[in-house]
Amino acid sequence: MVRFILRRAALGLLVALTVMTLAFMLTRLSGDLAISIAGPNASQTDIEIIRKAYGLDRPVIVQFLSWIGRAMVGDLGESFFFKDKVTNLIAARMPITMTLGLIGLGLALMISIPLGTLAALRESTWIDRAVTIVTMIGQAMPSFWFGLILMITFGLTLGWLPISGTGSWQHFVMPGVVLALTATPALTRLTRSGMIEAISSDYIRTARAKGLSRASIVFKHALRNAAIPVVSIAAVQLGFMLGGSIVVETVFALHGVGFLGWESITKNDFPVVQGVVLVFAVIYVGLTMLADIFNALLDPRIRST
Amino acid sequence: MSIAVSTPAAPRAWTLRIRNAGFVFGVVICGVVMFAALFGNALIPHDPFTQNLNNRLAPPFWMDGTQSAHLLGTDQLGRDYLARLVYGARISLLIGLTTMIVSGLIGTTIGTMGGYFGGIVDDIVLFLITCRLSIPVVLVALAVVGLLGSSLTLVISTLGLLLWDRFAVVARSTTMQVRSLDYVSAAVCAGSSTPRLLFREILPNIAPHLAVVATLEIALAILLEAALSFLGLGVPQPLPSWGLMIAEGKDYMFFSPWVIMIPGVTLFMFVMGVNFVGDGLRSLLGAEQPR
Numbered sequence: 001m002v003r004f005i006l007r008r009a010a011l012g013l014l015v016a017l018t019v020m021t022l023a024f025m026l027t028r029l030s031g032d033l034a035i036s037i038a039g040p041n042a043s044q045t046d047i048e049i050i051r052k053a054y055g056l057d058r059p060v061i062v063q064f065l066s067w068i069g070r071a072m073v074g075d076l077g078e079s080f081f082f083k084d085k086v087t088n089l090i091a092a093r094m095p096i097t098m099t100l101g102l103i104g105l106g107l108a109l110m111i112s113i114p115l116g117t118l119a120a121l122r123e124s125t126w127i128d129r130a131v132t133i134v135t136m137i138g139q140a141m142p143s144f145w146f147g148l149i150l151m152i153t154f155g156l157t158l159g160w161l162p163i164s165g166t167g168s169w170q171h172f173v174m175p176g177v178v179l180a181l182t183a184t185p186a187l188t189r190l191t192r193s194g195m196i197e198a199i200s201s202d203y204i205r206t207a208r209a210k211g212l213s214r215a216s217i218v219f220k221h222a223l224r225n226a227a228i229p230v231v232s233i234a235a236v237q238l239g240f241m242l243g244g245s246i247v248v249e250t251v252f253a254l255h256g257v258g259f260l261g262w263e264s265i266t267k268n269d270f271p272v273v274q275g276v277v278l279v280f281a282v283i284y285v286g287l288t289m290l291a292d293i294f295n296a297l298l299d300p301r302i303r304s305t
Numbered sequence: 306m307s308i309a310v311s312t313p314a315a316p317r318a319w320t321l322r323i324r325n326a327g328f329v330f331g332v333v334i335c336g337v338v339m340f341a342a343l344f345g346n347a348l349i350p351h352d353p354f355t356q357n358l359n360n361r362l363a364p365p366f367w368m369d370g371t372q373s374a375h376l377l378g379t380d381q382l383g384r385d386y387l388a389r390l391v392y393g394a395r396i397s398l399l400i401g402l403t404t405m406i407v408s409g410l411i412g413t414t415i416g417t418m419g420g421y422f423g424g425i426v427d428d429i430v431l432f433l434i435t436c437r438l439s440i441p442v443v444l445v446a447l448a449v450v451g452l453l454g455s456s457l458t459l460v461i462s463t464l465g466l467l468l469w470d471r472f473a474v475v476a477r478s479t480t481m482q483v484r485s486l487d488y489v490s491a492a493v494c495a496g497s498s499t500p501r502l503l504f505r506e507i508l509p510n511i512a513p514h515l516a517v518v519a520t521l522e523i524a525l526a527i528l529l530e531a532a533l534s535f536l537g538l539g540v541p542q543p544l545p546s547w548g549l550m551i552a553e554g555k556d557y558m559f560f561s562p563w564v565i566m567i568p569g570v571t572l573f574m575f576v577m578g579v580n581f582v583g584d585g586l587r588s589l590l591g592a593e594q595p596r
Contacts (some may be wrong), residue, residue, distance in 0.1 A: 018436045026445065029452050032449060094562035103317070103348035113422055128325070136584065142528055145569040163412050243441030247532050261444050262536060273448050280441040288439075296470045 004296055012285045019281040020071065024064050026277070029272040054080075071278065077271035081264070086275040090257055093226040097249070097256035101242045104179030105234060108125055113186050113230065116191025117223060122194055129242060131192070135185040143244075147178045164253035175252045182244055183237040190233050194226035201225075228298055232291035237286035315515045328585025334578025340488040342398045345391030351375070351390040353545050357383030365563055377567055380550070381557060389545035390571060396546045397527045399577065402460055404526035405519050407465025412472025413515060417474075417482075420480025422505060429478060446529065449540045455541040460533060465525050475518050475580035520583030524576045531572055549574040 027033070034051040035042075042050075050052035051057045055066075067077065076086035153165035162171050169232060199222050207217050244254065246258030253259070257276055264272035357379070362370050365378040365386070372378075377386040414506030449463045483489060483508065491508050506590065531548030533539030540546040547568040554564030 005322045007496050011432075013434070015436050015439055019439055021437075022440065027452070029449065128513065132584075133327070136577060137579050139529075140580055141526065141536075142531050142548070142551075142569065142572055142576070144532055144548075145565065148551070148555065148565055149569070152558060182311055239439075244443055245444050246441075246447070247536065250536055258444070260446065265448050265538065268452070270452075277441060277444055277448070278548055280444065282438045284441075288435075 001296070008289055008292055016282055017068075019285075020068060021064075022280055023274045023277040023281070024067060027274050028060065033270060036271060045089045052062050054084070056068065071254045076275035076278070079082070079269050079272045080269045082267045084269050089260060090275055090279055093260050095254060096254055097242060097245050097266060098142075098244055100172060100175055100254065100256060101238055103176035104241050105183065105238050107180035108183040108187055108237070109234060110231075112182065112187035113191050113223075113227075116188045116230075117218070117226075119152065119188070119192045119197050119239045120195030120226075121218065128192075129178055130158070131188065135188050138181055139185040141181060142180055144247050144251050146181060147174065147248060151252075167256055170245070171252075175248045175254055177252070178248050179241055179245065182239055187230060187237060188236065191226060191230050193285045194229050195222060198222040198226045205282050227280060228295065232295050235291040235294075236284075239287045242283055243280045245261055273287075318557050320329070323546075324585065324588055327581045328589070331578045331581025331583075331585060334574055335582055338394045338398060338575050340412070342394040343392045344511070345394065346388060349385070349388045349391060350386040353384060353388040353550065354543055355384060359383065360556060362561055362564070364561070368563070371586070375421055378563065380564065381553060382443070386567060389550060390547070390568060391546045393545045393550060393568065393571075394575075396457070396540060396544060397530065397572070400530045400540075401523035401527045401579070403461045404464040404468060404530075405522045406525075407462065408467075408469040408522055409472050409515065409519060410471030413476045414467070416476025416478075417471035417480045417503060417507065419467075420477040421499075421507065423481075423486060427477075428462035430473065434470055434473050434477075436469070437473075440467070442467050443532060444465065446533055447536060450533065450538040455538055457540055457544070460539050460574070464529055468522055468526060468529075471518050471522065472515065473512050476511060479514045480507055483507050483510045517587045520579055520586060524579040524583070527572070527576055527579070 034056050035052070054062060058066075061261050069085055070077065074087060076090075078084065079086055082089055112188050115134070119128045122128050151163050151174065154161045161173055162168070165171055204217060206223055207221050210220075242257075244258075245256060246261050247255045248254070249258040250262050257279065261273065262274040263269075264276065351374075360372075360383045361381055363375050363379040363383075366376050368378075369567055375385050375387070377390060380389065382384055402533030415430055415433060419427040425501050446467060449461055453459055489502065492502055497506070497507075530539055530546065531551070532551075534546040535552045537552060540549055542549065548579050551570040551572075553566050554561075554568070558565045
């Protein structure tokens with residue numbers, strides 16, 4: 001088990017390094033960063049001053065290695081626009097994004113587990129088909145547009161919820177629902193297929209032969225086994241949702257990490273963009289690693305591969 | 306990752322009928338959008354780019370004060386909304402199809418390699434897929450467009466380079482399965498070359514699975530383009546992308562909700578139509594989703 005965890009951690013580190021390289025290359029795409037930072041009206045001397053001040057006069061490989069080296073010890077550089085450390089900026093906004101992500105995931109699980117179970121128990125009936133159609137509707141809904149409709153309906157017409165901002169828990173309701181929508185279809189389908197597999201397995205046949213009640217079979221035996229893949233995919237989905245929070249946070253003007261990323265992109269603030277991409281990627285790598293280890297703990301067969 | 310081989314309970318006749326109805330629904334919607342994209346602007350007497358500031362936000366046909374010349378009203382700059390909507394179909398379709406082709410080529414190549422050669426090649430392929438999945442797509446796509454300036458080609462190439470993961474996963478697992486089948490072994494014994502095996506034996510047999518993935522990717526690319534354009538870093542103005550139309554209408558949505566409803570419902574219906582086609586293809590071609 002220790003070997004499995006170590007190997008998994010080494011892979012995670014390798015993935016993180018690759019993504020760091022990509023994030024660095026990404027911000028160098030535009031060519032000369034000093035010119036874009038200085039703005040259209042800058043003189044040649046201004047550009048030279050900026051180039052020196054941000055260390056952009058050094059060879060690219062030196063810039064890259066120094067960025068990697070400092071990122072390793074938790075220093076992601078300084079923002080051009082906010083004049084603050086990138087780590088401080090992200091840390092200050094992370095609680096909002098995390099709250100949003102966890103609300104979204106919680107809601108998504110609350111919808112998808114009952115729906116998926118129901119569809120599996122009534123496989124190949126109109127109920128199963130209806131659940132499939134509901135997931136297809138959820139999948140086709142553009143999340144930003146769904147957010148705007150919620151705003152018009154619950155913010156303006158009914159006046160139940162605040163339209164944008166971060167002041168109270170009510171501010172997280174609509175964004176949470178929108179974010180939940182992005183994860184619900186996948187989780188529902190996974191619960192459904194997991195349950196179908198569990199129901200047709202030998203131990204369920206045994207339980208049935210022993211004369212256990214239907215409720216006990218479904219909830220105590222089948223659901224518990226079907227939940228294992230769902231829990232690990234839920235961790236992965238949380239990673240996707242945090243990465244996707246940029247759309248939801250921008251629509252509802254929630255000042256989380258996603259919003260910070262969008263703001264920095266529009267302001268050409270490349271240390272922040274690099275930092276946000278890296279942080280989201282590292283969170284995703286960490287979550288998938290935890291899910292894999294969790295799975296291996298529950299199912300010894302996985303460890304040997 | 307392996308292909309589920311569980312045999313589902315035989316669907317009853319009328320659930321099949323619902324499924325077929327869904328497929329027909331999907332095909333009709335895609336057909337309408339394709340027709341609109343190809344011929345729409347030739348049939349509508351208005352130009353999607355001509356502004357008329359004296360006639361801004363004219364309401365659509367189901368509301369009071371509508372103008373018979375503008376069936377779906379006009380936008381905040383007095384441009385005909387129907388003409389813009391129809392032109393938007395062209396953009397969505399173009400982005401969906403080209404992104405699917407680019408990501409399909411990348412993903413299928415990578416995935417088939419991993420599934421066919423196995424060993425260290427497969428390890429590298431799995432590593433590439435893991436790396437790709439850990440990249441936050443929307444953020445990176447926004448950053449690329451933000452740094453390089455928005456253009457249609459850039460949006461397409463960025464999405465194409467980012468969305469190949471599902472193609473790779475499915476191509477890899479289906480290739481692995483097909484490779485172990487008897488007729489492939491027979492072809493190997495008969496002395497077939499590797500390219501012949503890949504193109505004549507493997508690819509035709511994994512194609513149905515890839516076709517289903519293709520529809521999913523078209524839908525995903527269209528949704529992502531709309532989101533990027535909505536955030537102001539996708540298709541450049543004044544091109545009428547549906548996402549951009551929603552973004553432009555956002556400032557007026559509390560007084561005239563129809564400005565975001567018309568492009569939003571169109572986008573939603575089209576993506577759903579594509580998904581229904583994919584769902585129908587899956588049962589028609591017998592390609593149940595692997596995993």
